[in-house]
Amino acid sequence: MHMHINDFGFVRVAAASPTLRVADCDFNTAEIKSVIERAAREEVQLLCFPELCITAYSCGDLFFQEALQRKAVASLTELAAFMKAKPSLIVIVGLPLHIKNSLFNMAAVISSEGILGFVPKTNIPNDREFYEKRWFAPAADLSVFSVEIGGGDVPVSSEGMIYRTPFPNFGIEICEDLWMPVPPSSKLALQGADVLFNLSASNELVGKNRYRKSLVLQQSG
Numbered sequence: 001m002h003m004h005i006n007d008f009g010f011v012r013v014a015a016a017s018p019t020l021r022v023a024d025c026d027f028n029t030a031e032i033k034s035v036i037e038r039a040a041r042e043e044v045q046l047l048c049f050p051e052l053c054i055t056a057y058s059c060g061d062l063f064f065q066e067a068l069q070r071k072a073v074a075s076l077t078e079l080a081a082f083m084k085a086k087p088s089l090i091v092i093v094g095l096p097l098h099i100k101n102s103l104f105n106m107a108a109v110i111s112s113e114g115i116l117g118f119v120p121k122t123n124i125p126n127d128r129e130f131y132e133k134r135w136f137a138p139a140a141d142l143s144v145f146s147v148e149i150g151g152g153d154v155p156v157s158s159e160g161m162i163y164r165t166p167f168p169n170f171g172i173e174i175c176e177d178l179w180m181p182v183p184p185s186s187k188l189a190l191q192g193a194d195v196l197f198n199l200s201a202s203n204e205l206v207g208k209n210r211y212r213k214s215l216v217l218q219q220s221g
Helices: 025-041 061-063 064-083 177-179 184-190 208-221
Strands: 014-015 047-048 089-101 104-113 114-120 144-150 152-155 170-174 197-199
Touching: 014 170, 014 184, 025 047, 025 064, 025 089, 047 197, 061 064, 064 089, 064 104, 064 114, 064 144, 089 114, 104 170, 114 152, 114 170, 144 170, 170 184, 177 197, 184 197
Parallel strands: 014 047, 047 089, 170 197
Antiparallel strands: 089 104, 104 114, 144 152
């Protein structure tokens, strides 16, 4: 991966929350591209988007539509092609990905080298306002180690994967994973991740922001 370390040994990391439209992959992809352009101008090296940002999180039973699933993958390959002109940037986006007979809530890592890998959500929430088990399977249900997209095999990791760059090494988990007693990011940190990314599309409730912030601080520590 082409990534430079600046003179002070720091890496520039950014989190983005673009404007999205439910199930409108073209609109969402254009918004994501716009943010990537800005990030590249600001010399960001690692950029993280929310979970399911290509389709938007709140598609409900539209996730069952094969047309939407195909469009999400087409949008991902479009973003990967767009990244070819961004050699010093790595981007993490979210999308639903159909593998065999199951749909997974996936994080995808893309760079100028293409689609580098997929990380599925490990823990699927199914209480209160969350009904994700209706649409998505957990990482434990994965039975493959790669998927063919755009004529190439892309690795899929259900056990967590460390993405190694000249600086830093990073790992990924998705939203609910962080709220578990033993988050995947704990194992990723033990395996050598310097930076941990959590793609989240969490809703706002009274008191949740303060609790989430303390949770992130504690896990980061």
